[in-house]
Amino acid sequence: METQTAASPRVRSDRSAWARIKNRIWKDRYLLLLGLPGLAYFLVYKYAPMFGLYLAFIDFNPFQGIWGSDWVGMTHFKRIFEDTEVLRVIWNTLYMSFLQIVFAFPMPILLALMLNEARNQVYKRLVQSIIYLPHFLSWVVVVGIWIIFFRGEGLVNVFLRDAFGWDSIPFLTDPSFFKPMVVTQVIWKEAGWGTIIFLAALAGVNPSLYEAAVVDGASRMRQIWHITLPAIRSTIVIMLILRLGTVMDSGFEQIFLMLNPFNEQTQNVLDTFVFYKGIQQSDYSFATAVGMFKGLVGLVLVMSANRIAKKFGEDGVY
Incomplete structure (x- = not known):
């Protein structure tokens, strides 16, 4: 009983916080929609290509593919200074x-x-x-x-x-x-x-x-x-x-x-x-x-x- 009583205010607080967030999102829905193209630009052209950085740590072979190519670690970075x-x-x-x-x-x-x-x-x-x-x-x-x-x-x-x-x-x-x-x-x-x-x-x-x-x-x-x-x-x-x-x-x-x-x-x-x-x-x-x-x-x-x-x-x- 003590545990439930102690947890109840926290649960009510979390619910009220989520309710405020939802209300704020609904209130600013048009502004958020205007920001979606900019967000999509950064996700597609800035963040998604970051997965390609994996190529720097492998000896990429187009015929073997990314996951089939050999792992070489920091070899290519050493080549930069050599x-x-x-x-x-x-x-x-x-x-x-x-x-x-x-x-x-x-x-x-x-x-x-x-x-x-x-x-x-x-x-x-x-x-x-x-x-x-x-x-x-x-x-x-x-x-x-x-x-x-x-x-x-x-x-x-x-x-x-x-x-x-x-x-x-x-x-x-x-x-x-x-x-x-x-x-x-x-x-x-x-x-x-x-x-x-x-x-x-x-x-x-x-x-x-x-x-x-x-x-x-x-x-x-x-x-x-x-x-x-x-x-x-x-x-x-x-x-x-x-x-x-x-x-x-x-x-x-x-x-x-x-x-x-x-x-x-x-x-x-x-x-x-x-x-x-x-x-x-x-x-x-x-x-x-x-x-x-x-x-x-x-x-x-x-x-x-x-x-x-x-x-x-x-x-x-x-």
Whole structure:
């Protein structure tokens, strides 16, 4: 009797909790239905493919199937650090990401600061619309424009020849031009779109802070340094943390389209390397191991950067 009496309040509490959950689900049923396509996307394209990571631990043979192939454990991961080609590709990927963080990441912040200083709203909206447009172009179109401009008889070389008498510069075939061109493409295509987040953060700055600064005699640069930048510092930190999570991801489509027989041996990155190994050479297990290694590095970087940000008093991602 004591046991039943003691359990009864707990049972009633559980039932009431379930009743509240059901009522809440029914109340928000339309919002939940709107979220189903997004949930299905992540389940189908993000979580379901994770079962394929099993290929990284077997010597996959298409004729034997996944479950019939031999288990090899960490062999393919050892190959990552023993293969000189993989190490070169990892270095190219890290170097490319470093250049993008140094040169491409700050550009949306600078553009947002400049747009925030614009007082003519018509001019501001016009500039915003113009710099947003490249984001909606596919990488096929962007690289195609670059090829038209920078090929041997392209507009840039014709201008340099006619204006300065220079010989044609092999922008597309000389490996030394590859990384600067890739970073420039990223800036041109994505810098304007990236300003949206920072402009939203700037919209939340209290105008009275600027008024007080003007009264104190602060110049526009002083106001930007002491009011604007501190106001969006947390947003900058969060975006930087998220960017570090993709440090091993240099963008497959862009790099693949920029590669040619003259530079592919020296400018290959992890994304294109996985494509060549997995699709063209049918080395599925090794390609899966490389992709898994890339994801693990990104996870470690995000967690480390988030922890460092919290130690410096920032909110972080989680």
